[in-house]
Amino acid sequence: xxxxxxxxxxxxxxxxxxxxxxxxxxxxxxxxxxxxxxxxxxxxxxxxxxxxxxxxxxxxxxxxxxxxxxxxxxxxxxxxxxxxxxxxxxxxxxxxxxxxxxxxxxxxxxxx
Amino acid sequence: xxxxxxxxxxxxxxxxxxxxxxxxxxxxxxxxxxxxxxxxxxxxxxxxxxxxxxxxxxxxxxxxxxxxxxxxxxxxxxxxxxxxxxxxxxxxxxxxxxxxxxxxxxxxxxxxx
Numbered sequence: 001x002x003x004x005x006x007x008x009x010x011x012x013x014x015x016x017x018x019x020x021x022x023x024x025x026x027x028x029x030x031x032x033x034x035x036x037x038x039x040x041x042x043x044x045x046x047x048x049x050x051x052x053x054x055x056x057x058x059x060x061x062x063x064x065x066x067x068x069x070x071x072x073x074x075x076x077x078x079x080x081x082x083x084x085x086x087x088x089x090x091x092x093x094x095x096x097x098x099x100x101x102x103x104x105x106x107x108x109x110x111x112x
Numbered sequence: 113x114x115x116x117x118x119x120x121x122x123x124x125x126x127x128x129x130x131x132x133x134x135x136x137x138x139x140x141x142x143x144x145x146x147x148x149x150x151x152x153x154x155x156x157x158x159x160x161x162x163x164x165x166x167x168x169x170x171x172x173x174x175x176x177x178x179x180x181x182x183x184x185x186x187x188x189x190x191x192x193x194x195x196x197x198x199x200x201x202x203x204x205x206x207x208x209x210x211x212x213x214x215x216x217x218x219x220x221x222x223x224x225x
Contacts, residue, residue: 006155033213042202042216043156088155092211098144098163099171100206100214102156 004089004103012109019076021106023089024069031092032065034074036085037105043088046074081112114139118203118217125224131176131190133220135203138184143205145186146214147178150200162186198224 004025013019023032031050035043049056049065049072056063062075076083089103115138125131137143144163148156158171160178168178175194179187186203200221204214 030211035214035216040200040219040221042218043204043214045213045215048213090156090214098161098169099158100146101158102148104155107153 004091004101006087006089006103006106008106009104010107010109012111013079015079015081015110015112017079019079019083019108019110021074021087021108023072023074023103025072025089025091025101025103026070027091027093027101029067029091029093032063032072033090033092033100034061034063034072035088035090035102037088038085046087076108079108079110081110084108084110114205114215116203116205116215116217118201118220120220121218122221123223125193125222127195127224128192131188131193131197131222133188133201133203133222135186135188135217136184137186137205140184140205140207142183143207145180146204146206147186147188148202148204150202150219152199156202160188193224195224198222 004023007022033048034046037043047058049063060077065072086105086107088105090100093099117136146161147159150156162168162180176190202219203217206214
């Protein structure tokens with residue numbers, strides 16, 4: 001399978017704490033993206049990091065990418081109850097060019 | 113601005129019945145289009161993608177098929193549904209292949225009984 005894997009599968013934290021999720025993948029990529037999904041809804045794009053970038057920030061989100069380890073992490077700082085959702089990483093494939101492959105997701109619960 | 117529509121939102125179908133899910137995109141031309149299936153509590157599985165009218169690529173062998181009769185229309189079909197076809201089906205589009213982000217529709221919840 002070309003899917004990635006997120007770790008942990010589930011994470012529960014208190015409001016105000018930081019949440020860190022990790023993603024590992026198998027193939028060469030041109031970018032890695034993180035998405036958020038609220039229960040029963042479509043996915044919303046959060047942030048994209050290209051294969052030649054190592055770190056990227058967007059508001060309370062910080063993404064790192066280590067292509068040598070084929071891994072990425074998403075950090076959400078100062079979490080809020082509204083951050084409760086599932087988070088997925090997706091890889092844009094280098095060789096094929098058109099497909100995206102999603103990981104299995106991390107379910108984040110932020111307790112008020 | 114671009115928008116993506118999917119319908120129906122929910123669908124309950126008996127085993128052996130046909131299926132047609134539709135996805136349309138507004139506000140962009142020649143998008144890449146994608147169909148995904150998400151099993152309960154799981155990640156997304158890429159089913160089909162299309163880079164242009166009539167061009168369909170299938171990722172996994174299955175009971176489903178896809179068609180793109182118009183530039184911004186993507187249809188997922190089945191002649192005879194199986195129980196295992198139940199799931200949450202998501203349509204998405206992107207510009208210029210996988211170098212950019214995808215934009216997802218609201219999804220269709222399909223239950224096959």
